Amino acid sequence: TKQQLEGNQNNAKALSEVAKNQQTDELESVEQLKSFAEEIQQDIAKFNKALLLLSSPNGIGLSTAEDIYLSADGQLNQFAGDSINLTTQKNLIAQASQKISLFAAQAGIKQIAAKGKFEIQAQSDGLDILAKAGIQIISTEDTIYLTSPKEIIFKADTSELKVNGSGIFPTTGGKFEVKAGQHLFNGGATVEAPKTNFGSKPCYLTFEIVDMGGKPAKNVEYIAFRADGSQQIGRTNPAGQTQRFQTDGSEQISIHISDENASKYKLVTKG
Known part of the structure; x- marks a missing residue:
């Protein structure tokens, strides 16, 4: 073993x-x-x-006609020399108070929604898609929309096409070629980009301070630094936990262990 x-x-x-x-x-x-x-x-x-x-x-x-619960105040770990398989007849839901990270070393990552919409949202930051080879965006039966309330920029080699509220601006050091069965230049008109508002619901975050052996450290002084510049001083409870912080949405909270024996402790995010 x-x-x-x-x-x-x-x-x-x-x-x-x-x-x-x-x-x-x-x-x-x-x-x-x-x-x-x-x-x-x-x-x-x-x-x-x-x-x-x-x-x-x-x-x-392990088998039961009802439920199985796994709970740990520390980490819950799974290691396999072969595959780890998860199957459910209903929903598979994963939530993390900080981040979710997936990495495939060799054979790639595939995600498919056989029915229903496939949604990707970054509600408070950007979205990066990077590939060494080609990138394809394909709709087999409907329209593709690229929408921005500010600006869309297309760049390829030394040429650029910029689209914003001031107009459409093509830039190239080479040939600008247009082919069409008919050329029409009508008077100006404007369109409005649809606005998307992300729901801002309360978020809750709790931190745990443990000793170097992983045991909860009670009555340890800490300082919480909020995004608005405010600070909160407190001490951990008997379970080694800080107070429960409530935010109006996504917010980064930094915890500094200010106890005189700070070097003996470390911080764990509980969520």
């Missing part, structure tokens, strides 16, 4: 390094798995900490 955990840790660490080199997020739990394996003594059935370990040479099954 210990050998298997250590092998999974080594495989996870190698893949995490690949992800880091590709400028995406590395796994946060690699060192935690290493520490867990170190708590298991090799030769005798003894743990160095109060741990519960399930082990079987041919598989473990």
